Amino acid sequence: MKRIFPILSMVTAILLAYALYQALVVAPTDALQGDVYRIIYYHVPSAWTAFLLFFINFVASVRYLASAKPSSQVAAKWIVIAVGVVGVVACFLPQVQEQLKAYNMRPSALATTVVLIPIFYFLLGKWFPGQRMDVLALTTAEVGVVFCTIVLVTGPIWARPVWGIWWAPGDIRLTSTLVLWLIYVSYLVLRRFSNSAQTQMLAAALAIFGALDVPLVYFSIWFFRTQHPQPVIGGGGSMDPRMLHTLLISWLAFLCFAFLVCWSRFRLELLHREVDEAHAMESLSGSEVHAASVSLPLNRRAQ
Amino acid sequence: MNSFWAVTLATLRKDIRLEWRSKDALNSMLFFSLQVVVIFVFSFDPLAEESRQIVGGLVWIAFLFAAVVALNQTWARELRNQVLDAYRVSPAPANALFLAKALGNFIFVTVLQALMAPLFIVFYNLRALGPAWQLIPITLLGTWALVVNGTFFAAMSLRTRSREIMLPLLLFPISIPAVIAMVAGTSAILTGENSAHFYIVLLLTYDVVFTTASLGLFETILHAE
Numbered sequence: 001m002k003r004i005f006p007i008l009s010m011v012t013a014i015l016l017a018y019a020l021y022q023a024l025v026v027a028p029t030d031a032l033q034g035d036v037y038r039i040i041y042y043h044v045p046s047a048w049t050a051f052l053l054f055f056i057n058f059v060a061s062v063r064y065l066a067s068a069k070p071s072s073q074v075a076a077k078w079i080v081i082a083v084g085v086v087g088v089v090a091c092f093l094p095q096v097q098e099q100l101k102a103y104n105m106r107p108s109a110l111a112t113t114v115v116l117i118p119i120f121y122f123l124l125g126k127w128f129p130g131q132r133m134d135v136l137a138l139t140t141a142e143v144g145v146v147f148c149t150i151v152l153v154t155g156p157i158w159a160r161p162v163w164g165i166w167w168a169p170g171d172i173r174l175t176s177t178l179v180l181w182l183i184y185v186s187y188l189v190l191r192r193f194s195n196s197a198q199t200q201m202l203a204a205a206l207a208i209f210g211a212l213d214v215p216l217v218y219f220s221i222w223f224f225r226t227q228h229p230q231p232v233i234g235g236g237g238s239m240d241p242r243m244l245h246t247l248l249i250s251w252l253a254f255l256c257f258a259f260l261v262c263w264s265r266f267r268l269e270l271l272h273r274e275v276d277e278a279h280a281m282e283s284l285s286g287s288e289v290h291a292a293s294v295s296l297p298l299n300r301r302a303q
Numbered sequence: 304m305n306s307f308w309a310v311t312l313a314t315l316r317k318d319i320r321l322e323w324r325s326k327d328a329l330n331s332m333l334f335f336s337l338q339v340v341v342i343f344v345f346s347f348d349p350l351a352e353e354s355r356q357i358v359g360g361l362v363w364i365a366f367l368f369a370a371v372v373a374l375n376q377t378w379a380r381e382l383r384n385q386v387l388d389a390y391r392v393s394p395a396p397a398n399a400l401f402l403a404k405a406l407g408n409f410i411f412v413t414v415l416q417a418l419m420a421p422l423f424i425v426f427y428n429l430r431a432l433g434p435a436w437q438l439i440p441i442t443l444l445g446t447w448a449l450v451v452n453g454t455f456f457a458a459m460s461l462r463t464r465s466r467e468i469m470l471p472l473l474l475f476p477i478s479i480p481a482v483i484a485m486v487a488g489t490s491a492i493l494t495g496e497n498s499a500h501f502y503i504v505l506l507l508t509y510d511v512v513f514t515t516a517s518l519g520l521f522e523t524i525l526h527a528e
Binding site: 002068096141179182183185186188190193195196198199202205206208209210212213216217219220 | 318402452455459460462463464465469472473475476477479480481484489505508512513516520523524527
């Protein structure tokens with residue numbers, strides 16, 4: 001695995017450079033907005049990446065919290081399966097389809113999103129056993145906040161020349177992204193300030209509260225007129241195929257970059273915890289063992 | 304089930320008696336929100352028409368910050384003499400404790416609101432143009448929304464350094480939809496321009512969702528050490 005890291009870094013660097021070239025040179029100029037619109041190739045991929053990371057954080061938090069008790073683990077498993085099945089079936093019911101049409105959403109797109117929940121749930125459980133699940137939650141929250149910050153900074157820069165205002169307080173997606181950012185910043189603050197051994201549990205609970213909050217934020221601003229363009233993928237917004245192509249390449253580059261950062265942060269955090277553990281062991285077992293056997297386990301293999 | 308309510312009632316009665324004798328939370332909340340009212344009057348000096356537009360926000364800012372004062376004291380009170388540890392080892396259901404604390408806070412904040420409402424009316428020359436009775440469900444549901452999450456997060460922030468700062472940091476982002484609903488609903492009723500039904504339903508949803516979530520997760524939080 002370690003050997004893949006430099007290769008992946010190279011690939012990411014090339015991809016980012018290629019995406020930048022595509023965004024600045026190849027992509028056609030927008031008919032209405034001119035060259036200003038090119039910020040979309042940073043704004044939108046960052047948003048998608050941030051939401052994906054927060055989604056992983058949520059799934060990991062649920063999984064971590066459920067793993068505390070065997071009974072809740074079983075319950076959570078069946079709930080997740082039920083959510084997947086019911087969600088996918090519901091997307092194709094005629095009544096729901098009509099509702100979705102009103103909001104310009106394709107049922108297939110929504111069904112794919114819903115089906116991701118159980119898939120992520122089981123894959124993450126397989127790949128990140130025990131404490132690693134919590135490390136994953138921490139990592140994705142941190143990197144997600146970074147990408148969300150990029151979204152919130154590039155958004156006003158783009159909005160100023162196009163809408164004439166920096167910030168539209170009544171806009172659904174602006175506000176819900178901001179609230180999401182606030183929730184995850186408070187999540188990170190909690191993790192930083194908490195001095196209990198159960199920080200992981202507290203943080204996981206907060207992540208679940210945050211996830212419950214986001215749909216409510218969305219509905220609470222329902223009444224306001226939205227200024228944002230319609231969603232491009234799975235929605236009714238239309239876009240030049242060359243622009244979409246560039247956008248997807250940008251997203252791929254950003255995903256690679258996010259993955260890379262998450263990966264190194266993940267390894268760093270694991271190392272941190274092992275060092276802490278070793279220190280704790282050292283102080284427990286007294287000084288005579290100290291010299292002899294306890295060396296910091298820097299070997300990355302599973303023990 | 305009977306013992307659940309017995310524990311809830313006993314804890315609630317104890318909290319109310321403590322508050323009745325000391326009046327710590329209520330006095331500090333009252334004085335705090337009074338100051339907010341006065342400072343806003345000085346800084347805006349609104350006409351009756353303007354105040355209808357802004358007072359929804361002012362009222363709830365005052366109550367939100369005042370509620371934090373009470374919420375911070377709920378669990379801190381139990382830390383003295385290791386009362387909280389006694390709760391943890393006792394067989395009493397954790398949710399009964401949570402419910403008692405949340406109800407206690409609800410009562411304190413509601414009393415505060417009842418006392419503050421005349422002051423707001425006097426200072427801002429308020430008269431509702433919409434159906435004024437709808438302010439009652441908005442107030443009750445909104446207060447419960449603040450208090451149920453606040454009690455939960457106060458228990459959470461017990462385990463952190465500088466917990467008095469942590470509570471608002473955790474509580475405010477999660478409360479944003481409730482605050483939006485309270486403020487927009489109150490303004491809708493005061494100005495009489497549109498219906499507040501949507502916001503009442505939203506607050507009800509918020510309350511149901513987060514009461515369920517808090518009751519489901521509180522035991523984990525209480526036993527986290």
